[in-house]
Amino acid sequence: MIKERVLTGDRVTGKLHLGHYVGSLQNRVALQEQYDTFVFLADIQALTTHFDRPQLLGQNLNEITLDYLSAGINPDKATIFIQSMVPEIAELTVLFSMFVTVNSLRHNPTIKAESKNSSLDELYYGFLGYPVSQAADITFCKATIIPVGEDQLPHLELTRKIVRRFNELYSPILMEPRALISETPRLVGTDGNAKMSKSLGNAIELDSTKEEITFKIRKATTDPARVHKNDPGHPEVCPIYAYHRAFRSHDAPEIREGCESGSISCSACKQLITTALDQLIEPMRERRSYYAARPKVVEDILLSGTKLARDIAQETMSEVREAMGLNYF
Ligand code: ATP
Ligand code: MG
Incomplete structure (x- = not known):
């Protein structure tokens, strides 16, 4: 039986953080045991907001590859590839863009939220259209499980x-994917913003030292209504409580109760989560230093993963051309 394919990518806009870990990376690590797993570095997609700073991409690409390997992506089981080195994805994007309406992109709630948060002065064509290129990222390798x-x-x-439309217009060769949402589909930022995000400066990165974790948690927002230690708190508005739920779920009900009754202080709460996060990251540090000391090994992982992805992309493109009648000679 052919294994189903799993695929997700990350924009190379900065190092990965705890939000990526609980939102997607942890699932990818688990899924690679059972499925044919693809993980990719979305450098073209990063350009949608960073086209004026392309020099950042190479540096981030290396850091994110180390993030993957240190978080437990196993290069013997999963394929890691670089988006821009599979140009068939761009080709497929152009073909899809013919039957996607501008209005459907303009009304996309994530596009709306991101363009509000972004530093871009205008709505750019590449940015507005990035969901179309994501459709090409997914369909070129016929991935069906998307942990996001x-x-x-x-x-x-x-x-x-897009898949349904393509299959109906031309020939049923593409596969419809489904999202796999984790138990923490959106981790809040340390500043209380609804999403911990690379671009918002409210993240705890996966390569953090104990000191960095301690500092960021100490600085993190808590319930503003809790001025004195024994004031009753509102855990649902506190990012620290959200972290307890995501990373210390066994104890979360007790933390909730302690916060609501004012019997546990914010600093005690912060201490507990700092220790838990440090314990989570500790084994990642070891794997990171192993790979960081072996740049040639890392490069080979990327090159062989990209080659495999490209072979698959070329096969799919020849099916797509056939389906659309574009193979003239
Ligand atoms: P940027 O701000 O540059 O877009 P990002 O932090 O949103 O960066 P992406 O590379 O866009 O990261 O997202 C990669 C994957 O990680 C996506 O599946 C996204 O849903 C997931 N992800 C990112 N941040 C979080 C978060 N705070 N909680 C849960 N999942 C997240
Ligand atoms: Mg994003």
């Missing part, structure tokens, strides 16, 4: 629509 955070749901819906 909640912000990706509108994009997945669009991919499904």
Whole structure:
């Protein structure tokens, strides 16, 4: 039986953080045991907001590859590839863009939220259209299981629509994917923003030292209504409580009760989560230093993964051309 394919990518806009870990990466690590898993570095997609800073991409690409390997992506089981080195994805994007309406992109809630948060002065064509390129990222290798955070749901819906439309217009060769949402589909930022995000400066990165974790948790927002230690708190508005739920779920009900009754202080709460996060990251540090000391090994992982992805992409493109009648000679 052919194994189903899993695929997700990350924009190379900065190092990966705890939000990526609970939202998607942890699932990818688990899924690689059972499925044919693809993980990719979305450098073209990063350009949609970083086209004026392309020099950042190479540096981030290396850091994110180390993030993958240190979080437990096993290069013997999963394929890691670089988006721009599979140009068939761009080709497929152009073909899909013919039957996607501008209005459906303009009304996409994630596009709306991101363009509000972004530093871009205008709505750019590449940015508006990135959900179409995501559809090509997914369909070139016929991936069906997409472990992503909640912000990706509108994009997945669009991919499904594109697949149905393509199959109906030309020939049923593409596969409809489904999103796999984790138990923490959206981790809040340390500043209380609804999403921990590379671009918002409110993240705890997966390569953090104990000191960095301690500092960021100490600085993190808590319930503003809790001025004195014994004031009753409102855990649902506190990012620290959200972290307890995501990373210390066994103890979360007790923390909730302690916060609501004012019997546990914010600093005690922060201490507990700092220790838990440090314990989570500790084994990642070891794997990171192993791979960081072996740049040639890392490069080979990327080159062989990209080659495999490209072979698959070329096969799919020849089916797509055939389906659309584009193979003239
Ligand atoms: P950027 O701000 O540059 O877009 P990002 O932090 O949103 O960066 P992406 O590379 O866009 O990261 O997202 C990669 C994957 O990680 C997506 O599946 C996304 O849903 C997931 N993800 C990112 N941040 C979070 C979060 N805070 N909680 C849950 N999942 C997240
Ligand atoms: Mg994003």
